[in-house]
Amino acid sequence: xxxxxxxxxxxxxxxxxxLGGCGEHKAPNADLKKGGFSKDARKKPMPVExxxxxxxxxxxxxxxxxxxVAGEEVTLxxxxxxxxxxxxxxxxxxxxxxxxxxxxxxxxLRATLEKLKVREKTAAEQERRQRELRTLDAxxxxxxxxxxxxxxxxxxxxxxxxxxxxxxxxxxxxxGVVGLRQVSEGGYLTMGSPIARLQSLNPIxxxxxxPEKYLPALRAGDVVxxxxxxxxxxxxxxVYAIDPQVDPATRTFRFRAxxxxxxxxxxxxxFAKVQVRLGGRRDALVIPTQALIPDxxxxxxxxxxxxxxxxxxVKLGERTDAQVxxxxxxxxxxxxIVSGILQVRPGQPVKVxxxxxxxxxx
Numbered sequence: 001x002x003x004x005x006x007x008x009x010x011x012x013x014x015x016x017x018x019l020g021g022c023g024e025h026k027a028p029n030a031d032l033k034k035g036g037f038s039k040d041a042r043k044k045p046m047p048v049e050x051x052x053x054x055x056x057x058x059x060x061x062x063x064x065x066x067x068x069v070a071g072e073e074v075t076l077x078x079x080x081x082x083x084x085x086x087x088x089x090x091x092x093x094x095x096x097x098x099x100x101x102x103x104x105x106x107x108x109l110r111a112t113l114e115k116l117k118v119r120e121k122t123a124a125e126q127e128r129r130q131r132e133l134r135t136l137d138a139x140x141x142x143x144x145x146x147x148x149x150x151x152x153x154x155x156x157x158x159x160x161x162x163x164x165x166x167x168x169x170x171x172x173x174x175x176g177v178v179g180l181r182q183v184s185e186g187g188y189l190t191m192g193s194p195i196a197r198l199q200s201l202n203p204i205x206x207x208x209x210x211p212e213k214y215l216p217a218l219r220a221g222d223v224v225x226x227x228x229x230x231x232x233x234x235x236x237x238x239v240y241a242i243d244p245q246v247d248p249a250t251r252t253f254r255f256r257a258x259x260x261x262x263x264x265x266x267x268x269x270x271f272a273k274v275q276v277r278l279g280g281r282r283d284a285l286v287i288p289t290q291a292l293i294p295d296x297x298x299x300x301x302x303x304x305x306x307x308x309x310x311x312x313x314v315k316l317g318e319r320t321d322a323q324v325x326x327x328x329x330x331x332x333x334x335x336x337i338v339s340g341i342l343q344v345r346p347g348q349p350v351k352v353x354x355x356x357x358x359x360x361x362x
Contacts, residue, residue, distance in 0.1 A: 058284035066208030
C-alpha cells in the first residue's frame with residue numbers, strides 16, 4: 001500500500017512519543033511498602049503518649065443482676081378450722097409483732113375453759129382440806145396424793161384449753177407489711193388455708209449470682225451497690241450469706257446482701273443492677289485496658305525502648321472495665337505506649353508527648 005511521505009513521517013513520530021511516555025511512567029504507589037508506609041514515613045518519629053508502669057491497688061468490679069427479696073416473709077395461716085369472726089388488719093398496711101390479725105370463733109372453747117376452771121377450783125378446795133386432815137394424821141398419804149393428782153390434772157386441762165384458744169387468734173410473728181387478704185369476715189377457714197402474706201421490708205435483702213470462679217474472692221461483709229428501675233438512687237448492701245453450692249447448669253453461685261430500706265421504697269421482686277467489688281490487692285502491676293492488643297495466643301503491648309516502639313507479649317491476671325493486671329511481660333518502670341497503638345509498628349521511632357505515672361485505681 002502506498003503512503004504519502006508526510007503521512008508516513010507523522011505515524012513514526014506518533015509511535016515514538018507513545019513508547020517514550022510509557023517508559024517514563026511510574027506507578028504512584030511504587031515507593032510504598034506492603035504495610036502502607038513509605039520509607040520516609042517509617043523513619044519519621046510518631047507522636048505517642050506513654051505511661052510509666054507501676055504498682056497500684058486493684059479491685060475487680062463485677063457487674064451482675066439481682067432480685068430484691070423480703071427481709072422476712074411468711075404466709076399467714078390458721079392452725080385450727082373455724083368461722084372468721086373478725087379481721088383486724090388493713091391490706092397493704094404495716095403491722096407490729098404480736099398484733100391480732102384474724103379472730104376465729106372461740107365461744108365453745110371459752111365455755112369449756114370456764115368449766116375446767118370450776119373443776120380446778122373444786123379440786124383445789126378439796127386438796128386444802130385433805131392436806132389439813134393429813135397433818136392431823138386423819139387420812140392416809142394415799143388418799144391425799146389422789147386428791148392432789150386430781151388438782152394437777154384439772155390445772156393441766158386448763159393449760160391445754162388455753163393453748164387451743166390461742167390457736168384461734170392469728171397474730172403477726174414480726175413487724176412487717178400485710179399483703180392482699182384471701183379471706184373475708186364470716187367465711188369458714190380450714191386449717192392451713194392461706195390468709196395473707198406478711199413481709200418485712202426494712203431491712204430488705206438483695207439476691208444475685210456470680211460466676212463460680214469468683215466464689216473464693218467474695219466474703220461475708222463485702223459491700224455491694226445496686227440500682228433499681230424507677231428510683232434515681234444508688235443503694236448499698238452488706239453481703240451476709242454466700243451459697244457454697246455452684247449451680248451445675250449455669251456455673252454460678254448465689255449470695256445475699258442486706259440493705260436498709262427506711263422509706264420502704266424498695267419492694268420484693270424488683271430487678272436490680274448490681275456492682276460487686278472483689279479481691280483487693282495493694283501491689284498489683286496494672287495498665288489501662290486500651291493499651292492491650294490482641295495477638296495470636298494472647299495479648300501484647302508496645303513499650304518505648306531507645307526511642308523506638310517495641311512489641312512485648314504479656315500475660316494477664318485480674319481485670320476490670322478500665323484496668324488489667326499484668327503478671328508476666330512487664331516490669332515496674334517500663335514506658336508503656338497508651339495512644340496510637342494501632343498505628344505503631346515494631347521498630348518505628350516514636351516521640352513521647354505526655355509521660356504519665358500509674359493512674360489511680362478507679
